[in-house]
Amino acid sequence: MILPKQFRFLLHGVSGLLLSMALVCSAGADQGCIDCHSSQEKLIQNLSKEKPKKSAMTSGAG
């Protein structure tokens, strides 16, 4: 079905508004992530002590 042009604009506007609301909500909900991951001090405090290990036997030009 082909919608009238004005109605399509309206649909775009509504969907854009809904998407913006969703983004704002989710961004707000992730403030805890941002607090840690934008602070060097907090990141260092929480760094895993178990570092990924690479075998010392690995060699070659790669």
Next chain:
Amino acid sequence: MVSQEFTDSEHGQVGCTECHAGNGDAQDKTAAHKGMIPQPSFNNLDDACGDCHDEIVQGVSQSLHFSLSTFTTIMASRTGGNDAHLDMAQERHCGDCHTSCGGCHVSRPKNVGGGFVDGHNFNKRPSILEQCTACHGSRVGNEYMGKRGQGDVHALKGNMHCVACHTQEELHAPAPADLPGRYHLAQKPECTDCHKDLEKGSIRDHEIHAGKVQCQVCHSQTYTNCYSCHTGMDKDGLPYYTTQLDKETMKIGLNTDPTPDADYSYMLVRHVPVDKELFAHYADNALKQFDKVPNWKRTSPHNIQRKTWQNANCNHCHGNRELFLSDSDLLDYEIKANQRVVVPDNRVPALVEQAPALSVDTSAVKVGRLKDTQWLKANLTRKDLVIIDVRDKASYDAGHIPGAILLDPVTELRWPWDSETPQQLLKPEVIADILGKKGISNTAHILVYDNDAWRAAFTLSVMEYMGAQRFSFLKDGIQGWRLAGYELSKTPVSLPPTQFKADPQPGFIVDNEWMSKNLDTPGVEIVDIRTLDQSKKLAKHARALKAGRIPGSIKFPIYGLYMDHAGVKPAEQLLHTLANRGITPDKTVVLTCNTGAWAGAGFFMLRYLGFENVRMHDASWVGWERFVRYPECRQP
């Protein structure tokens, strides 16, 4: 760290948990990270990236970077497929080398260290150093940036990023499941995408060779070839791989895998490291179909130059059996696998009688300054010979040439970093004292070796500056000695102290004042001998304030003068290469780098080649930029 710029960006507004899952409301790390997806473009591709970039994601999920499908296809050809042990081996040792959206647009791929490139910002164009060549480094990156050879003209003159040729249409393209190899991908780049209608141009050789010979055969430099990769698990249970040898060379083979746009007869071939015993740790006779696929494979070295030794004269290729792959280049176990690639004698193009030999004047070359391993073996016990190993102590302790003493020229012959003239040469009388105490006299024949040329060559530049009478560089270094089957020693050597009577040649060294006065002097060529990433200001030395180069300097990386493992090309080739860049013996050539060490290495080579007026810029870039920025506290 996540940057403010990212959180303010369009992607930043999406919200972390939309892509990474986890719990954004939690106040402690454990709860917040529960169910988290660290690399969403691998494990949550459709939801994380596909929500907005659906069309691209559909292709990416089947792309060569994501799926490694052609790698898997070729390995299955060698193994016969369907072996759980080998699946595990490939997963452990080979599976890391793939990437997805995040590895090109957000962070360094995990297998090369991980971490954000730019504060989690999504960059449309990947970082050439942090992303593209972080993975494609050893062959592509090193060749392109002049870390092997003199670099690629597309980087040097074109300032071309990888994506200039490898477009998003190629990188995002889905690879068909049955694609036999990466060169069969329809979207791959071709030289002729830009260089159109070459055969109709003014260069006769293009007309003669187009369609018969791969472009790189005439326009590449030598490249690395790796041998004998083995995999296994170490005593800590960590997977490892190790290759036993790499050699810089060039070989032309027959094209056994023509594609519609590359159906030429001859192509460059590179030895890939797969070994018949690659997965012996996991299964006996794992590569039971090893012979099905050649391990000398078509290659497209990223070290293109317009003028090369091959295209300088017809007979540098024609009739040059050595340049074409032969049975003698093959290891015993790979003869059968490569028979189709080997060029039989009757397919080596015949000599062109009417092509006169290239005239390169080598009469001034100081041949005695280069010695090979056979010479050293025959002269090892000579009383007047002092052999100096300038590798690090761990390498020396692990095995050195019998009788060699250890010297670290970088730390023992130069001022320390915290001095007023960091890394510049010590005063001649101090150097003479150090050399004398090590048992090195100015009348001895001093032979220096290492494993990668520049330390030995730098040491020899100091010897000439100090007035040593006889000194030589060991061609092919420690690897050449080892491959010749000669013995190594683990016994440390110290010689009785002697006197080094200094006769310093101050004219060999120039300071910043001299440089600033001669930037535009006719007949003076300043040669920046650093790799292109630094001379092109993409990267900087750790001690430099910022990236940059001395105005007007010619970019010619040191690895255009020395090959891997201290190999040295014939003098006529080197002189020809230098002349192509305007570096000729009739000029005053000043070599500069970051700290003066590579400048010294270049100095030795140019002096060997017969250049009379060569200078080392001791302070180099690290000293120069301070000199320029802070004129009130100028140090020479």
